[in-house]
Amino acid sequence: LTAAENRELETRMQKRQLKEFMSVIGNLVDTCFNSCINDFTSKALSGTETGCITRCVQKSMTTQARMAERFAEQNQAMAAEMQRKAQQ
Amino acid sequence: MSFFGLGRPQPTSAEKIAAVENELKMMADMHNRMTRVCSAKCVDKTYRESDLAKGEAVCLDRCSAKFFDVHAKIFDQIQKETTERMAAAGGGGGGGGGFGM
Numbered sequence: 575l576t577a578a579e580n581r582e583l584e585t586r587m588q589k590r591q592l593k594e595f596m597s598v599i600g601n602l603v604d605t606c607f608n609s610c611i612n613d614f615t616s617k618a619l620s621g622t623e624t625g626c627i628t629r630c631v632q633k634s635m636t637t638q639a640r641m642a643e644r645f646a647e648q649n650q651a652m653a654a655e656m657q658r659k660a661q662q
Numbered sequence: 663m664s665f666f667g668l669g670r671p672q673p674t675s676a677e678k679i680a681a682v683e684n685e686l687k688m689m690a691d692m693h694n695r696m697t698r699v700c701s702a703k704c705v706d707k708t709y710r711e712s713d714l715a716k717g718e719a720v721c722l723d724r725c726s727a728k729f730f731d732v733h734a735k736i737f738d739q740i741q742k743e744t745t746e747r748m749a750a751a752g753g754g755g756g757g758g759g760g761f762g763m
């Protein structure tokens with residue numbers, strides 16, 4: 575890719591990353607809400623629920639980070655395997 | 663990973679960018695699916711702790727390895743089955759062409 579093409583790609587990647595970020599937040603809200611919020615006898619968030627949400631976000635972010643590491647490793651291994659097969 | 667071999671017409675700028683973008687998109691999609699699926703299988707949904715437990719972490723690692731393996735296996739199998747089914751249909755279509763007319 576030329577320098578100009580790289581710049582174009584970078585612009586598109588930035589747009590995509592922003593979209594990605596918004597969807598991560600969306601998923602987090604859905605997941606944590608579904609797991610933590612089950613009591614509708616009050617419209618105010620209880621202390622339990624708030625704590626659950628906080629822990630949910632922290633755990634989800636830790637999980638994401640770990641999965642990113644594993645994904646990079648697995649992806650590399652898969653690419654190496656595909657190259658090996660292609661050369662056979 | 664290069665898709666473009668010798669002897670083919672040179673891809674346009676737009677095609678090259680699109681190819682890279684698509685590959686990155688597929689990778690991102692796979693990453694998201696893996697995270698979602700493995701979280702559902704491995705992470706305690708009551709969120710009693712904010713840290714990943716050792717058991718959960720190990721489960722996530724194993725899950726990601728299995729996810730990739732399953733992806734590769736299914737990919738290979740689909741390719742194989744498609745080829746076989748198309749071959750069978752090709753052979754059967756010649757014989758079945760005499761139906762109903």
